Amino acid sequence: MRQPLARELHDLLERGRDRQLRLAVTGLSRSGKTAFLTSLVNQLRHAGLEARLDLLPVAREGRLLGARRVNQQDLGVPRFPYDQAMAALDATPPHWPEPTRGISELRLTIRYRPTRRGLLGGETRELALDLFDYPGEWLLDLPLLEHDYPSWSLAQQPARGHERAALFTDWLAAAAELDPAAAADEGQLAELAERYAEGLRAAREAGFADLQPGRFLLPGELAGAPVLQFFPLPGIEGAERAALDRLPPESNYATLAKRFRHYQQHIVRPFYRDHFRRFDRQIVLVDLLGALNAGPERFEDLSRALANLMQSFDYGKRSLLSRLFAPRIDRLAIAATKADHVTPEQHGRLVALLEALLAEPLKDLRFADVPVRALSLAAIRATESREVSHQGRRSPALRGTDLSGEEQLLFPGEVPDRLPDAAFWARQGFDFPAFRPAPREGGALLHIRMDAALDWLIGDKLQ
Ligand SMILES: Nc1nc2c(ncn2[C@@H]2O[C@H](COP(=O)(O)OP(=O)(O)OP(=O)(O)O)[C@@H](O)[C@H]2O)c(=O)[nH]1
Numbered sequence: 283m284r285q286p287l288a289r290e291l292h293d294l295l296e297r298g299r300d301r302q303l304r305l306a307v308t309g310l311s312r313s314g315k316t317a318f319l320t321s322l323v324n325q326l327r328h329a330g331l332e333a334r335l336d337l338l339p340v341a342r343e344g345r346l347l348g349a350r351r352v353n354q355q356d357l358g359v360p361r362f363p364y365d366q367a368m369a370a371l372d373a374t375p376p377h378w379p380e381p382t383r384g385i386s387e388l389r390l391t392i393r394y395r396p397t398r399r400g401l402l403g404g405e406t407r408e409l410a411l412d413l414f415d416y417p418g419e420w421l422l423d424l425p426l427l428e429h430d431y432p433s434w435s436l437a438q439q440p441a442r443g444h445e446r447a448a449l450f451t452d453w454l455a456a457a458a459e460l461d462p463a464a465a466a467d468e469g470q471l472a473e474l475a476e477r478y479a480e481g482l483r484a485a486r487e488a489g490f491a492d493l494q495p496g497r498f499l500l501p502g503e504l505a506g507a508p509v510l511q512f513f514p515l516p517g518i519e520g521a522e523r524a525a526l527d528r529l530p531p532e533s534n535y536a537t538l539a540k541r542f543r544h545y546q547q548h549i550v551r552p553f554y555r556d557h558f559r560r561f562d563r564q565i566v567l568v569d570l571l572g573a574l575n576a577g578p579e580r581f582e583d584l585s586r587a588l589a590n591l592m593q594s595f596d597y598g599k600r601s602l603l604s605r606l607f608a609p610r611i612d613r614l615a616i617a618a619t620k621a622d623h624v625t626p627e628q629h630g631r632l633v634a635l636l637e638a639l640l641a642e643p644l645k646d647l648r649f650a651d652v653p654v655r656a657l658s659l660a661a662i663r664a665t666e667s668r669e670v671s672h673q674g675r676r677s678p679a680l681r682g683t684d685l686s687g688e689e690q691l692l693f694p695g696e697v698p699d700r701l702p703d704a705a706f707w708a709r710q711g712f713d714f715p716a717f718r719p720a721p722r723e724g725g726a727l728l729h730i731r732m733d734a735a736l737d738w739l740i741g742d743k744l745q
């Protein structure tokens with residue numbers, strides 16, 4: 283939904299004066315976006331009271347006065363369901379907030395005392411922080427904007443490993459029969475698209491991340507609409523482009539190409555335009571531990587999905603003008619989430635692994651001279667770190683409650699500090715259960731390094 287011009291102008295001015303900041307929380311499905319946003323709101327609301335934010339100078343120095351949710355800009359978009367998320371975390375027993383099914387927005391007004399006071403002293407300032415949440419599945423579509431139908435079809439077909447290919451054999455066998463030049467049969471295309479969607483669902487189930495089109499996984503109100511009835515055309519690599527373009531409009535090829543374009547222009551582009559263009563800051567959340575748990579092909583797949591995705595954003599230093607009229611992301615954090623799944627001495631290795639996974643996009647960012655910080659964090663800590671003695675030796679362990687309510691005391695394993703090799707996967711020495719969120723005793727949510735993330739993302743605006 284586009285904002286009226288007057289409001290856009292007002293926002294531009296506020297951003298020029300550093301009174302407003304837009305933060306994109308980016309991450310594939312289940313990477314921890316909703317948990318991160320919930321914790322962010324919670325920490326800032328409890329700032330100065332119960333929240334532990336020692337790594338955030340404005341809080342440590344007692345200058346952070348708190349934060350309030352205010353009415354967001356766009357009345358056509360639902361509000362981020364913070365209260366529902368907190369209700370889930372505060373339930374007995376506590377449980378995690380639901381997977382996100384649509385877009386929601388949030389504006390926080392953060393109140394603080396600047397380091398340098400004016401002549402009269404005692405003044406306070408405000409920073410408006412704009413945030414939003416969305417289903418990770420939809421994010422996967424952003425790279426699709428770079429393509430036309432033939433190039434997208436090609437991009438979907440490289441050798442992507444046996445396990446993944448096996449999930450699409452049904453679809454492929456049927457789709458390979460399709461004659462691109464023959465007149466389109468609605469029923470047949472609908473059925474093939476459904477089989478493709480089945481393949482994508484199975485792939486998601488199996489832990490794969492690089493899945494397009496994202497709305498096939500979470501169609502919302504588009505379920506059954508013809509705009510979702512397309513798929514990549516198998517065998518397109520041999521076809522000559524000009525010959526394809528000459529096919530009549532009622533042909534299979536032209537029909538699929540038209541639907542692809544519609545999907546791209548009317549579904550993906552507005553999502554990008556209204557929500558992902560024009561950010562000042564970004565944090566990319568990665569469930570690295572989940573990928574380690576899932577095996578080499580998934581790990582590789584995650585790396586590809588993230589590299590493609592990060593090409594969809596505008597990074598670069600801001601000049602005053604670009605800041606007003608063509609904002610770019612001028613600072614970035616990449617974070618391995620759910621770090622409370624491993625013992626604290628593994629956190630350094632987790633960060634090293636994250637940097638290895640994102641080595642390619644990180645090179646581009648360095649080239650664009652965009653400051654990046656890699657960290658590991660837990661937005662909502664579910665475990666406690668312990669030490670256990672075994673045969674006279676003390677070793678680190680975690681204590682937590684698993685989803686069935688069982689108490690666990692365990693050492694989940696060593697995180698490799700570089701891209702795992704065959705030997706690592708052969709050992710597969712890594713295993714942990716999902717934990718239930720820990721009950722909160724009144725105060726702020728327990729976390730690991732949310733304060734460090736906040737400092738990097740907004741700390742300089744709270745000086
Ligand atoms: N232990 C632990 N688990 C977490 C943490 N954050 C998220 N999780 C787990 O990861 C799951 C997914 O987190 P969400 O925040 O819902 O992920 P999301 O990115 O919003 O996912 P979608 O809405 O599906 O795109 C949660 O249900 C938890 O099981 C954390 O800090 N610690």
Ligand SMILES: [Mg+2]
Nearest residue numbers: 315316381382
């Ligand atoms: Mg979510």
